[in-house]
Amino acid sequence: MLTLYEYSMSGNCYKVRLILTQLNIPFIRRKIDILKGESRTTEFLLKNPNGRIPVLEIEPGKFLFESNAIMFYVSESTDFFPTDKFERAQVMQWLFFEQYSHEPFIATSRFWYITGKAEEYQEALQQKQAPGYAALGVMEQHLENHAFFAGDRYSIADIGLFAYTHVAGEGGFDLTGFPAIQTWIERVKNQPRYTSIAD
Incomplete structure:
Protein backbone atom coordinates (compact mmCIF):
# COMPACT_ATOMS: atom_id res chain seq x y z
CA MET A 1 0.00 0.00 0.00
CA LEU A 2 1.12 3.55 -0.71
CA THR A 3 2.37 5.62 2.22
CA LEU A 4 2.03 9.40 2.21
CA TYR A 5 4.40 11.36 4.43
CA GLU A 6 2.66 14.65 5.01
CA TYR A 7 1.84 17.68 7.13
CA SER A 8 -1.95 17.87 7.12
CA MET A 9 -2.23 21.68 6.94
CA SER A 10 -0.10 21.78 3.79
CA GLY A 11 -1.95 22.42 0.54
CA ASN A 12 0.74 20.51 -1.33
CA CYS A 13 0.03 17.44 0.79
CA TYR A 14 -3.69 18.00 0.36
CA LYS A 15 -3.31 17.79 -3.43
CA VAL A 16 -1.98 14.26 -3.06
CA ARG A 17 -4.62 13.21 -0.52
CA LEU A 18 -7.37 14.56 -2.77
CA ILE A 19 -6.25 12.82 -5.97
CA LEU A 20 -5.64 9.52 -4.17
CA THR A 21 -9.07 9.73 -2.53
CA GLN A 22 -10.82 10.65 -5.77
CA LEU A 23 -9.09 7.78 -7.56
CA ASN A 24 -10.15 5.51 -4.69
CA ILE A 25 -6.53 4.42 -4.12
CA PRO A 26 -5.92 3.26 -0.54
CA PHE A 27 -2.98 4.84 1.26
CA ILE A 28 -1.49 5.22 4.71
CA ARG A 29 -0.89 8.69 6.16
CA ARG A 30 2.29 9.37 8.14
CA LYS A 31 2.48 12.74 9.90
CA ILE A 32 5.68 14.73 9.50
CA ASP A 33 5.67 17.82 11.73
CA ILE A 34 7.64 20.35 9.72
CA LEU A 35 7.39 22.88 12.57
CA LYS A 36 9.41 20.50 14.72
CA GLY A 37 11.99 19.89 12.02
CA GLU A 38 10.86 16.32 11.33
CA SER A 39 11.41 16.74 7.58
CA ARG A 40 15.07 17.56 8.24
CA THR A 41 16.01 14.43 10.14
CA THR A 42 18.58 12.02 8.74
CA GLU A 43 15.86 9.38 8.41
CA PHE A 44 13.53 11.63 6.43
CA LEU A 45 16.30 12.99 4.20
CA LEU A 46 16.80 9.45 2.95
CA LYS A 47 13.25 9.69 1.59
CA ASN A 48 13.62 13.21 0.18
CA PRO A 49 17.07 14.80 0.25
CA ASN A 50 15.36 18.18 -0.26
CA GLY A 51 13.74 17.80 3.18
CA ARG A 52 10.20 18.68 2.11
CA ILE A 53 6.77 17.13 2.19
CA PRO A 54 4.82 15.48 0.67
CA VAL A 55 6.66 12.27 -0.08
CA LEU A 56 4.90 9.22 -1.48
CA GLU A 57 6.41 5.82 -0.74
CA ILE A 58 5.35 3.68 -3.69
CA GLU A 59 6.92 0.51 -2.36
CA PRO A 60 9.49 -0.10 0.37
CA GLY A 61 12.46 2.14 -0.35
CA LYS A 62 10.95 3.70 -3.50
CA PHE A 63 10.01 7.34 -2.94
CA LEU A 64 8.58 10.17 -5.04
CA PHE A 65 8.48 13.80 -3.94
CA GLU A 66 7.09 17.11 -5.28
CA SER A 67 3.30 17.23 -5.12
CA ASN A 68 2.67 17.85 -8.80
CA ALA A 69 5.01 15.02 -9.83
CA ILE A 70 3.15 12.71 -7.46
CA MET A 71 -0.20 13.77 -8.94
CA PHE A 72 1.13 13.09 -12.43
CA TYR A 73 2.36 9.65 -11.38
CA VAL A 74 -0.92 8.49 -9.84
CA SER A 75 -3.23 10.09 -12.41
CA GLU A 76 -1.65 8.87 -15.63
CA SER A 77 -4.00 6.59 -17.59
CA THR A 78 -6.98 7.92 -15.60
CA ASP A 79 -9.67 10.51 -16.35
CA PHE A 80 -7.69 13.03 -14.28
CA PHE A 81 -4.94 13.29 -16.91
CA PRO A 82 -6.01 13.78 -20.56
CA THR A 83 -4.95 11.58 -23.46
CA ASP A 84 -4.94 14.44 -25.98
Whole structure:
Protein backbone atom coordinates (compact mmCIF):
# COMPACT_ATOMS: atom_id res chain seq x y z
CA MET A 1 0.00 0.00 0.00
CA LEU A 2 1.12 3.55 -0.71
CA THR A 3 2.37 5.62 2.22
CA LEU A 4 2.03 9.40 2.21
CA TYR A 5 4.40 11.36 4.43
CA GLU A 6 2.66 14.65 5.01
CA TYR A 7 1.84 17.68 7.13
CA SER A 8 -1.95 17.87 7.12
CA MET A 9 -2.23 21.68 6.94
CA SER A 10 -0.10 21.78 3.79
CA GLY A 11 -1.95 22.42 0.54
CA ASN A 12 0.74 20.51 -1.33
CA CYS A 13 0.03 17.44 0.79
CA TYR A 14 -3.69 18.00 0.36
CA LYS A 15 -3.31 17.79 -3.43
CA VAL A 16 -1.98 14.26 -3.06
CA ARG A 17 -4.62 13.21 -0.52
CA LEU A 18 -7.37 14.56 -2.77
CA ILE A 19 -6.25 12.82 -5.97
CA LEU A 20 -5.64 9.52 -4.17
CA THR A 21 -9.07 9.73 -2.53
CA GLN A 22 -10.82 10.65 -5.77
CA LEU A 23 -9.09 7.78 -7.56
CA ASN A 24 -10.15 5.51 -4.69
CA ILE A 25 -6.53 4.42 -4.12
CA PRO A 26 -5.92 3.26 -0.54
CA PHE A 27 -2.98 4.84 1.26
CA ILE A 28 -1.49 5.22 4.71
CA ARG A 29 -0.89 8.69 6.16
CA ARG A 30 2.29 9.37 8.14
CA LYS A 31 2.48 12.74 9.90
CA ILE A 32 5.68 14.73 9.50
CA ASP A 33 5.67 17.82 11.73
CA ILE A 34 7.64 20.35 9.72
CA LEU A 35 7.39 22.88 12.57
CA LYS A 36 9.41 20.50 14.72
CA GLY A 37 11.99 19.89 12.02
CA GLU A 38 10.86 16.32 11.33
CA SER A 39 11.41 16.74 7.58
CA ARG A 40 15.07 17.56 8.24
CA THR A 41 16.01 14.43 10.14
CA THR A 42 18.58 12.02 8.74
CA GLU A 43 15.86 9.38 8.41
CA PHE A 44 13.53 11.63 6.43
CA LEU A 45 16.30 12.99 4.20
CA LEU A 46 16.80 9.45 2.95
CA LYS A 47 13.25 9.69 1.59
CA ASN A 48 13.62 13.21 0.18
CA PRO A 49 17.07 14.80 0.25
CA ASN A 50 15.36 18.18 -0.26
CA GLY A 51 13.74 17.80 3.18
CA ARG A 52 10.20 18.68 2.11
CA ILE A 53 6.77 17.13 2.19
CA PRO A 54 4.82 15.48 0.67
CA VAL A 55 6.66 12.27 -0.08
CA LEU A 56 4.90 9.22 -1.48
CA GLU A 57 6.41 5.82 -0.74
CA ILE A 58 5.35 3.68 -3.69
CA GLU A 59 6.92 0.51 -2.36
CA PRO A 60 9.49 -0.10 0.37
CA GLY A 61 12.46 2.14 -0.35
CA LYS A 62 10.95 3.70 -3.50
CA PHE A 63 10.01 7.34 -2.94
CA LEU A 64 8.58 10.17 -5.04
CA PHE A 65 8.48 13.80 -3.94
CA GLU A 66 7.09 17.11 -5.28
CA SER A 67 3.30 17.23 -5.12
CA ASN A 68 2.67 17.85 -8.80
CA ALA A 69 5.01 15.02 -9.83
CA ILE A 70 3.15 12.71 -7.46
CA MET A 71 -0.20 13.77 -8.94
CA PHE A 72 1.13 13.09 -12.43
CA TYR A 73 2.36 9.65 -11.38
CA VAL A 74 -0.92 8.49 -9.84
CA SER A 75 -3.23 10.09 -12.41
CA GLU A 76 -1.65 8.87 -15.63
CA SER A 77 -4.00 6.59 -17.59
CA THR A 78 -6.98 7.92 -15.60
CA ASP A 79 -9.67 10.51 -16.35
CA PHE A 80 -7.69 13.03 -14.28
CA PHE A 81 -4.94 13.29 -16.91
CA PRO A 82 -6.01 13.78 -20.56
CA THR A 83 -4.95 11.58 -23.46
CA ASP A 84 -4.94 14.44 -25.98
CA LYS A 85 -1.40 15.79 -26.44
CA PHE A 86 -2.37 19.47 -26.29
CA GLU A 87 -4.62 18.99 -23.26
CA ARG A 88 -1.82 17.12 -21.46
CA ALA A 89 0.45 20.07 -22.14
CA GLN A 90 -2.25 22.41 -20.81
CA VAL A 91 -2.32 20.43 -17.55
CA MET A 92 1.43 20.81 -17.20
CA GLN A 93 1.20 24.50 -18.14
CA TRP A 94 -1.17 25.20 -15.25
CA LEU A 95 0.82 23.07 -12.81
CA PHE A 96 3.96 25.05 -13.65
CA PHE A 97 1.96 28.26 -13.28
CA GLU A 98 0.78 27.08 -9.86
CA GLN A 99 4.31 26.43 -8.64
CA TYR A 100 5.93 29.60 -10.02
CA SER A 101 3.24 32.28 -10.14
CA HIS A 102 0.70 31.20 -7.52
CA GLU A 103 2.06 29.04 -4.70
CA PRO A 104 5.06 31.26 -3.73
CA PHE A 105 2.70 34.11 -2.90
CA ILE A 106 -0.63 32.65 -1.80
CA ALA A 107 0.61 29.50 -0.08
CA THR A 108 3.54 31.15 1.68
CA SER A 109 1.30 33.93 3.01
CA ARG A 110 -1.16 31.36 4.34
CA PHE A 111 1.62 29.41 6.03
CA TRP A 112 2.82 32.50 7.90
CA TYR A 113 -0.71 33.31 9.05
CA ILE A 114 -1.69 29.82 10.23
CA THR A 115 1.62 29.31 12.06
CA GLY A 116 1.36 32.63 13.88
CA LYS A 117 4.25 34.31 12.05
CA ALA A 118 2.27 37.00 10.25
CA GLU A 119 3.49 39.77 12.55
CA GLU A 120 7.09 38.78 11.98
CA TYR A 121 6.67 38.76 8.19
CA GLN A 122 4.42 41.79 7.70
CA GLU A 123 6.65 43.44 5.11
CA ALA A 124 7.05 40.21 3.12
CA LEU A 125 3.30 39.60 3.30
CA GLN A 126 2.64 43.01 1.77
CA GLN A 127 5.11 42.27 -1.03
CA LYS A 128 3.27 39.05 -1.85
CA GLN A 129 -0.11 40.71 -2.26
CA ALA A 130 0.33 42.15 -5.77
CA PRO A 131 1.78 39.01 -7.42
CA GLY A 132 -0.72 36.83 -5.55
CA TYR A 133 -3.66 38.86 -6.83
CA ALA A 134 -2.08 38.88 -10.30
CA ALA A 135 -2.12 35.07 -10.29
CA LEU A 136 -5.74 35.05 -9.18
CA GLY A 137 -6.49 37.48 -12.00
CA VAL A 138 -5.02 35.10 -14.57
CA MET A 139 -7.14 32.28 -13.15
CA GLU A 140 -10.28 34.44 -13.11
CA GLN A 141 -9.80 35.43 -16.76
CA HIS A 142 -9.48 31.79 -17.80
CA LEU A 143 -12.42 30.61 -15.70
CA GLU A 144 -14.75 33.27 -17.09
CA ASN A 145 -14.87 31.18 -20.28
CA HIS A 146 -13.97 27.68 -19.08
CA ALA A 147 -15.39 25.31 -16.48
CA PHE A 148 -11.97 23.84 -15.70
CA PHE A 149 -8.32 24.49 -16.52
CA ALA A 150 -7.49 21.90 -19.18
CA GLY A 151 -9.77 20.49 -21.85
CA ASP A 152 -12.83 21.83 -20.03
CA ARG A 153 -12.88 18.84 -17.70
CA TYR A 154 -11.72 18.24 -14.16
CA SER A 155 -8.06 17.20 -13.96
CA ILE A 156 -4.99 17.40 -11.76
CA ALA A 157 -4.56 20.96 -13.07
CA ASP A 158 -7.68 21.88 -11.10
CA ILE A 159 -6.54 19.99 -8.02
CA GLY A 160 -3.15 21.70 -8.16
CA LEU A 161 -4.67 25.17 -8.26
CA PHE A 162 -7.59 24.43 -5.96
CA ALA A 163 -5.44 23.33 -3.03
CA TYR A 164 -4.27 26.80 -2.05
CA THR A 165 -6.83 28.95 -3.89
CA HIS A 166 -9.83 27.74 -1.90
CA VAL A 167 -8.07 28.67 1.36
CA ALA A 168 -6.51 31.89 0.02
CA GLY A 169 -8.51 33.84 2.58
CA GLU A 170 -6.39 32.24 5.30
CA GLY A 171 -3.42 33.98 3.71
CA GLY A 172 -4.99 37.41 3.52
CA PHE A 173 -6.37 37.21 -0.03
CA ASP A 174 -9.98 38.29 -0.58
CA LEU A 175 -11.76 36.28 -3.29
CA THR A 176 -14.83 38.53 -3.33
CA GLY A 177 -13.76 40.14 -6.58
CA PHE A 178 -13.23 36.79 -8.32
CA PRO A 179 -16.71 35.35 -9.00
CA ALA A 180 -15.52 32.86 -11.63
CA ILE A 181 -12.98 31.45 -9.17
CA GLN A 182 -15.67 31.18 -6.49
CA THR A 183 -17.96 29.28 -8.87
CA TRP A 184 -15.09 26.98 -9.88
CA ILE A 185 -14.28 26.29 -6.21
CA GLU A 186 -17.84 25.05 -5.69
CA ARG A 187 -17.59 23.02 -8.90
CA VAL A 188 -14.47 21.28 -7.56
CA LYS A 189 -16.11 20.63 -4.19
CA ASN A 190 -18.97 18.91 -6.02
CA GLN A 191 -16.69 16.38 -7.73
CA PRO A 192 -17.13 12.70 -6.77
CA ARG A 193 -15.24 11.56 -3.67
CA TYR A 194 -14.22 15.11 -2.79
CA THR A 195 -12.50 15.40 0.58
CA SER A 196 -11.82 18.55 2.59
CA ILE A 197 -8.35 19.85 3.42
CA ALA A 198 -9.36 19.51 7.08
CA ASP A 199 -10.04 15.77 6.79
